[in-house]
Amino acid sequence: VDNSVTDAKDPITRQTPKRMLASTEIVGNGTSRLFNTSVEKFTLHIKDLVLRNGVADKGGLILAGGQVNMLNSIIKNSSATVSGGAIYLEGNDAHLTSTDTTWENLTAKVGSVVGMSCLIGLNPTKHNISFFRSAVLNNGNANSNSIIQLCGQSELTADNTTIAKNIVSKPADNKSGIIYAVDTDSLGKVSLNYATVVENIGTSALSYGKFGILNIKSSILAFNDNSCFD
Numbered sequence: 001v002d003n004s005v006t007d008a009k010d011p012i013t014r015q016t017p018k019r020m021l022a023s024t025e026i027v028g029n030g031t032s033r034l035f036n037t038s039v040e041k042f043t044l045h046i047k048d049l050v051l052r053n054g055v056a057d058k059g060g061l062i063l064a065g066g067q068v069n070m071l072n073s074i075i076k077n078s079s080a081t082v083s084g085g086a087i088y089l090e091g092n093d094a095h096l097t098s099t100d101t102t103w104e105n106l107t108a109k110v111g112s113v114v115g116m117s118c119l120i121g122l123n124p125t126k127h128n129i130s131f132f133r134s135a136v137l138n139n140g141n142a143n144s145n146s147i148i149q150l151c152g153q154s155e156l157t158a159d160n161t162t163i164a165k166n167i168v169s170k171p172a173d174n175k176s177g178i179i180y181a182v183d184t185d186s187l188g189k190v191s192l193n194y195a196t197v198v199e200n201i202g203t204s205a206l207s208y209g210k211f212g213i214l215n216i217k218s219s220i221l222a223f224n225d226n227s228c229f230d
Helices: none
Strands: 024-027 044-047 049-052 055-058 062-064 067-071 074-083 087-089 095-099 102-110 114-116 128-132 135-137 146-152 155-159 162-164 177-184 189-193 196-198 204-208 213-217 220-222 227-229
Touching (some): 044 049, 074 114
Parallel strands (some): 049 074, 067 095, 155 189, 196 220
């Protein structure tokens, strides 16, 4: 499916072709996920699609064992009972790149949008997550501890991305956050570049522990229900 208009300039990228809103849908039955690459570990490309109505224990829409690339798509209305309302990254080969994609109305106990494995045996896993010109909106609920989970040696980069109006729980021990990176080690990394993190509800916009690098450049973290950092 190609929703581009070849002779028109895109108002966001200022380049041709002009992208059109994703309209072709892959709809789950509300009892199972849509994609599982945990065994074959192949790369999954999603372009100009709407994915919705998936349900699973891990990865409401996608249980990923390999690279997942999202382009100009809408990921919505799905849930996981354990982790990864939209996508669960399993093993060291599982990574996510989201470009011009909207993530909305997704829920899970851990990682309402993105959840992940933290260990293989006794060794920490590493997942690379990248959001570029994407929107993470209206996800989570009062039973979610995180919207984006990071653990092990994982890295998150959010460029020109909006993370807004998401909800996480407010437990007595404060172990929750919109971006929850408490369980990363010294090789973990979070980079926010020209990102907007606003109007989220919960203990903090970014909860972190001992990860190695935190980069924040030309970003807005404001008007969140509680603290911006914990």
